[in-house]
Amino acid sequence: MHNDIDRDLYEILGVPRGASQADIKAAYRKRAREVHPDVAHDDPDGEHKFKELTFAYEVLSDAQRRREYDAYGLEGLRRGAGIDFDGFSSISDLFDIFFGGGFRDPFSRGPSRPGKVRGRDMEMLITVTLGEVVTGTEKEIEVGRRATCEDCDGTGLMPGTHMSTCDACGGAGQVRTTRRSLLGTMVSAQTCAKCGGAGQLITEPCAACGGSGLASVTEKIQVSVPPGIERGDRLRVRGKGEGGVRGGATGDLYVVVDVEPHPGFERSGTDLFTSVKVDMVEAALGTSVEMESLDGDFLLKVPSGTQPGDVVKAKGKGLPPRYGGRRGDILVRVDVSVPRKVSSEQKKHLQSYLEARKEKVGK
Ligand SMILES: [Zn+2]
């Protein structure tokens, strides 16, 4: 059991009382290298020493805490933080109260650092035509988004200023109340309402973003739509979502694709459906019909003897698949039209056709 609550924090760091911030930081770095638990494995007191050192550094490197400590010693910190730490006998215990359990290397910018927030993903809808599904396309879209503020680089801080330790929780992010009872030491913890658990506060917010770390921008973004895209497909544009704050990554933009209906074609995967009208005689004799596809005209061969409702396939005139392979087909339903009126000339021909057919059947 360590009983060092009365140890002087300047003494722990090995600096004089009037030491500058730079001296304090340098002293901490030097001592931390010696007592860091990753280095001093064999020292049974390593953790204790490291916490004690880190506690001293965290207090003395924070201007407000340092003033409290200079004026009133540890009692000043207790009052500033609103924490009741009666009954703790060592400075490394205080480290746990102030900065949470476990180690937190003040020089690390790792993910454990509070407040790092990845920007949210965003979604936008674009519409393409069926023709653009064949070729693929580049779309320029205008996106209004909240991007990482350039003035403060997403920190929310007025340039040149720093976060200060939350005075409500003393930087722990939690407000703990500790009291001794007959059952032992009772500790209750709640997320600090003032800092939202971050343990730090912005005292001088960035003027450009008001401290949010995000600023509204309107940006033109190029979206590359590949051939074969289907309705409802989502294209990811990396890093074009909402900006990250305090070093968090920027979110992504998801572009959701809608495909405009086409008056001439119905789509089913890579195939297109359409229909064509041919005269009954053309259906009987066979014919070629000039037709439109999505990328140019072509001749559809309607074979002789085509029945009403038969489907004729134009191979490879459909849509390309999204992930490579052969193009689909255009499937043409043949509507056979029967003349409503026939001239006397036409009547004569049709009659003789009928005669010839009867003779054939009669034989
Ligand atoms: Zn800003």
Ligand SMILES: [Zn+2]
């Ligand atoms: Zn707080």
